Amino acid sequence: MIGTNKDLAVRVNKQKSMVKFICNSLKKRWLLSVVFLSLVAASFAQQTPVARHTGVTDDNEPLTNKYKEIKFSPDAFLIGRDFHHNKFINHEKGLQGMADCHMTVADAADPQNYSLCEKLGLSVIVSEGPHLTGGEWLKLSDEQIDAYIKNMVQKAGNSKAIVGYHICDEPSALAFPALAKAVAAVKKYAPGKLATVNLYPNYATIWQMDQVKSQLGTATYTEYLERFVNEVKPQVMSYDNYMVEMSMDMENKDKAAGYYTNLVEVRRIALKYNIPFWNVVSSNQIRPYTTIPSPANLAFQAYTSLAAGAGGIRWYTYHGQAYGYNPLDQDENKTLTWRYLEEVNRQLSILGPIIKKLTSTGVYFTTPAPGPSLPLLPGKWVEKVDTDMPMMIGEFVSESGTNYVMVVNLSLEKSARFDLKTKVAQEKIWTISVGEDGQLVQASHRNGIWLTAGQGVLIKCSGEHYEEPEPKKAVY
Numbered sequence: 001m002i003g004t005n006k007d008l009a010v011r012v013n014k015q016k017s018m019v020k021f022i023c024n025s026l027k028k029r030w031l032l033s034v035v036f037l038s039l040v041a042a043s044f045a046q047q048t049p050v051a052r053h054t055g056v057t058d059d060n061e062p063l064t065n066k067y068k069e070i071k072f073s074p075d076a077f078l079i080g081r082d083f084h085h086n087k088f089i090n091h092e093k094g095l096q097g098m099a100d101c102h103m104t105v106a107d108a109a110d111p112q113n114y115s116l117c118e119k120l121g122l123s124v125i126v127s128e129g130p131h132l133t134g135g136e137w138l139k140l141s142d143e144q145i146d147a148y149i150k151n152m153v154q155k156a157g158n159s160k161a162i163v164g165y166h167i168c169d170e171p172s173a174l175a176f177p178a179l180a181k182a183v184a185a186v187k188k189y190a191p192g193k194l195a196t197v198n199l200y201p202n203y204a205t206i207w208q209m210d211q212v213k214s215q216l217g218t219a220t221y222t223e224y225l226e227r228f229v230n231e232v233k234p235q236v237m238s239y240d241n242y243m244v245e246m247s248m249d250m251e252n253k254d255k256a257a258g259y260y261t262n263l264v265e266v267r268r269i270a271l272k273y274n275i276p277f278w279n280v281v282s283s284n285q286i287r288p289y290t291t292i293p294s295p296a297n298l299a300f301q302a303y304t305s306l307a308a309g310a311g312g313i314r315w316y317t318y319h320g321q322a323y324g325y326n327p328l329d330q331d332e333n334k335t336l337t338w339r340y341l342e343e344v345n346r347q348l349s350i351l352g353p354i355i356k357k358l359t360s361t362g363v364y365f366t367t368p369a370p371g372p373s374l375p376l377l378p379g380k381w382v383e384k385v386d387t388d389m390p391m392m393i394g395e396f397v398s399e400s401g402t403n404y405v406m407v408v409n410l411s412l413e414k415s416a417r418f419d420l421k422t423k424v425a426q427e428k429i430w431t432i433s434v435g436e437d438g439q440l441v442q443a444s445h446r447n448g449i450w451l452t453a454g455q456g457v458l459i460k461c462s463g464e465h466y467e468e469p470e471p472k473k474a475v476y
Contacts, residue, residue, distance in 0.1 A: 068353065069104070069349075069352075069353040071121055071123070072118075072123050072160050072161050072162075072163060073123075073163065074163045074164060074192065074193060074194045074235070075356075076104065076123070076163075076353070076356070077104070077311060077312055077348075077352035077353045077355070077356040078104060078105050078123075078278060078311065078312030078313070078314070079102060079103050079104045079105065079312065079313055079314075079345050079348050079349065079352065080098075080103050080104065080105035080106070080107065080125075080312070080313075080314045080315070081098065081103065081107045081314060081315050081316070081317065081318035081319075082107070082240075082280060082314055082315065082316040082317050082318065083107070083108050083125075083127070083131075083166050083169050083196070083198050083280075083314070084107070084108070084131075084169075084317065085107070085108060085109055085110070085127070085129045085130070085131070086106075086107045086109050086319060087319050087321060088319065088332065089332055090332060091113060092113065092116060093332065094319075094328075094332065095113060095116055095117060095120060095122060096120065097328070097332075097334065097338075098120075098122060098318070099120040099121060099122055100342070101327070101338065101341060101342045101345055102342060102345035102346045102348070102349045103122065103345060104121070104122065104123060104349070105122060105123040105124065105125060105163070106122040106123065106124045106125070106161075107125075107318070108125050108126065108127035108131075108166040109124075109126075109127070109129075110126070110127060110128055110129045110155075112124050112126065112156075114156075114157065114159035114161050114162070115159075117159070117161040118159060118160060118161045122161065123161055123162075123163040124159065124161045124162050124163065125162075125163060125164045125165065125166050125194070125196060126152060126153075126156040126162055126164070126165045126166070127152070127165065127166035128148070128151075128152050131166070131168065131169060132148075132167075132168060133168070133169075133171070134168055134170070134171030134172050134174070134175030134178075134179070135172075135175065137167075137168060137171070137175050137178040137179060137182065138174065138175050138178050140178060142181055145178060145181045145182050145185060146181070146185050148182070148185075149165070149182055149185035149186055149189060150185065150189050152165055153165065153186070153189040153190045154189075162190075162193065163193060163194060164186075164193050164194025164195065164196055165186050165190065165193060165194070165195055165196070166196045166198075167179060167182045167183065167186070167195055167196060167197050168182075168197050168198070169197075169198045170198060170199065170200050170204075170215070170240075171197065171199075172214070172215060172216065172217035173216060173217035173218045173223075173224055173227050173228070174217045176227055176228060176231040176232050177231060179197055179232050180231050180232045180233060182195065183195040183197070183232055183233060183234055184233075194235050194236055195234065195235065196234075196236065196238060197228070197232065197234060197238065198238045198239065198240060198280060199224070199225070199228060199237065199238060199239040199240075200215055200216055200224070200239065200240075201239060201240055201241040201242070201243075201258075201262055202221040202241070202258060202261065202262040202265065203241075203243070203255075203258055203262075204216050204221075206218060206219060206220065206221070207219050221262075221265065222265060222269075225237070225265065225266065225269045226269065229269060229273045229275070234275065235275060236275060236276050236277065236278060236311070236312075237266060237269065237270050237275060237276070237277040237278070238277065238278040238279075238280060238312075238314075239262070239266055239277070239278075239279065239280065240279075240280035240281070240314075240316060241258075241259055241262045241263070241279070241280070241281065242281070242282040242286045242316070243255050243256065243258050243259035243262075244256075244259060244281065244282060244297050244300065244301055245282045245284075245285065245286040245287070245290040245291050245292075245293075245297070246286060246287070246290055247259065248290065248291050249291045249294075249296075249297055249412045250300075250370075250410075250412055253370070256370055257370050257371030257372075257374075258371075259304075260304075260365075260370050260371055260374055260392075261371055261373060261374065263279065263304060263305065263308050264308065264363055264374060264375075266279075266308075267308045267309055267310075267360065267363065270309075271309075271360065276310075276311030276312070276356075277309075277310060277311060277312075278310060278311060278312035278313065278314060279301075279305040279308075279310045279312075279313055279314075280313075280314040280315075280316055281301035281302075281305065281313065281314070281315065281316070282301070282315075282316055283298065283315035283316065283317065283318065283326070283327055283337060283341055284316070284317050284323040284324065284325055284326045284327075284337070285323055285324040285325040286323065288324065292324070292325040292337075293325055293337045293340060293341070294340065294412075295340045295343070295344075295454070296412045296413075296452070296453040296454035296455075297412055297454060298340050298341060298344045298454075299344050299347075299452075299453075299454040299455050299456070300408070300410070300412060300453075300454030301313075302344050302347070302348055302456075303406070303408045303454070303455065303456030304392055304408055304410075304456075306348070306351055306352065306355050306394070306406055306456065306458075307363065307392050307393070307394030307406040307407075307408050307456060308360065308363055308394060309355060309358075309359075309360030309363075309394065309396070310355070311355075311356050312352075313348060313352075315327070315341065319332070320332075320335075325337050327341050346434075347434040350432075350434050350437065350438050351432065351434060351438075351458050354404075354432070354438070354458065355396070355406070355458070357398075357399075358396035358397065358398055358404055359396060359397050359398075360394065360395070360396055361380055361381075361395045361396060361397050362375075362379045362380050362381075362393075362394070362395040363375065363392070363393070363394050363395075364376060364377045364378075364379045364382065364392075364393045364395070365377070365390070365391070365392055365393070366385055366387065366390055366391045366393075368390075370390065370410065377393065379393060379395050380395055381395050381403045381405065381422050381423055381461070382395060382405055382420060382421070382422055383421045383422060383423065384421040385407065385418050385419070385420060385421070386418060386419045386421065386448075387416055387417065387418035387419075388416065388417075389409055389410070389411045389414060389416035389418075390409075390410040390411060391407055391408060391409060391410060391416070391418060392407070392408040392410055392456075393405060393406070393407055393408075394406035394408075402460065402461065402463070403422070403460075403461040403463065404458060404459065404460055404461065405420065405422075405458075405459045405461065406456055406457070406458050406459070407420065407449075407451070407456060407457055407459065408451075408454075408455070408456035409451035409452070409453060409454060409455055409456070410454075411453055411454070412453050412454050413453055414453055415450060415451065415452045415453060416450070416451050417448045417449070417450050417451075418448055418449055418451070419445050419448045419449070420443075420445075420449070420459065422461060424461075424462075424463060424464065424465055425465055426445055426465055426466050426467070426468065427461055427462060427463070427464065427465065427466065428442070428461075428462040428464050428465070428466035429442070429443045429459050429460065429461050429462065430442050430443060430459065430460045430462075431443050431449060431457050431458070431459055431460075432457070432458040432459070432460060440460060443459070444468060445466075445468060446468055446471070
């Protein structure tokens, strides 16, 4: 039965009231939800006083894109093992292990599995075995040197993984004229590829009138480096220094100072002639009486090299041979050292490509410096580092003029907290996280930045003053 218009109006009003009641109830619940979520967000923000984002560079380009490494390029940041031929029993497993360890270049080897290297993303530096010493290069005629290099290039083939050819390890300056001809031959037969020569460290013996044997063949180490660049005309400088282990984890101050002065001097010469340099450092127990590889001393060697602007790092040695505590033992099993090295190389794979595309403008140390000849702060951009631990500071600038700073904790025993003071008071700065893929994380001057023993951090500077908000009590 259909009711009257009056009854219909009553029913409609009742329905409207019900709808209004429901809407009001839902609205109140929605408001309560919003308030609750806001309180949670506020609590989280108070507990996390830094901003994090995927990384925008000064060119408004994602950091990981701007500095993404190009595969199989002679100009890429290099992470590899020493220049000696591999001793792999299982060659495929060995190359896979190097890729898993975040290395970017295969060891110098003859023959090499180029197709597998291409698949794994490993560049290759080719060499003939056994390697010729500096003295052996001296005995070759010009024609023999040319034929030797031509044969090495032709035998290797045209794999895209090939980025260079290894010529010699630790030569005397007496061999430089012969090595110059070998380097020139590489440029002739393999244009655009590297010709690598690894140099002695600064603790090699120098030439003296009454000395029977001289490793360097020069009166000073600086003369050795200068002559190498001017006579050999290389595309890259490479040298080795194992003083971190030889100094007993930098406890022997004289030997420790030699590590830093070697690094600073090679950097100076490389910058003077506008060529990159590689540092070959220790990943084993270099002598039976020396310290062994650790997370701290491996990170220390990597980060001090980065702070000086190194374009590559090689680890001596990788395969278990005459030394102990190698990343691989003699049966090619991964050791604890391999696990340490894998993590350090992973961090290098993030920061190395960034450092390679920046220009190193200075290297400084906090007071007191590890050696009397090493430069102290203030630098060109960094005025001071407030800390209780010894620190190394590398200054860099990007193509567009943005300042970057690498700070390294030089203690191999203790974690360190520091605050960075630059030309801009309370400058807004970001750390480049190596936890994932190079995210930028805004740093707090009030809280400071912490580094574990031997660890470093790359900092991007904004050039702008930053008023840091007062911290709020965390809500749990």
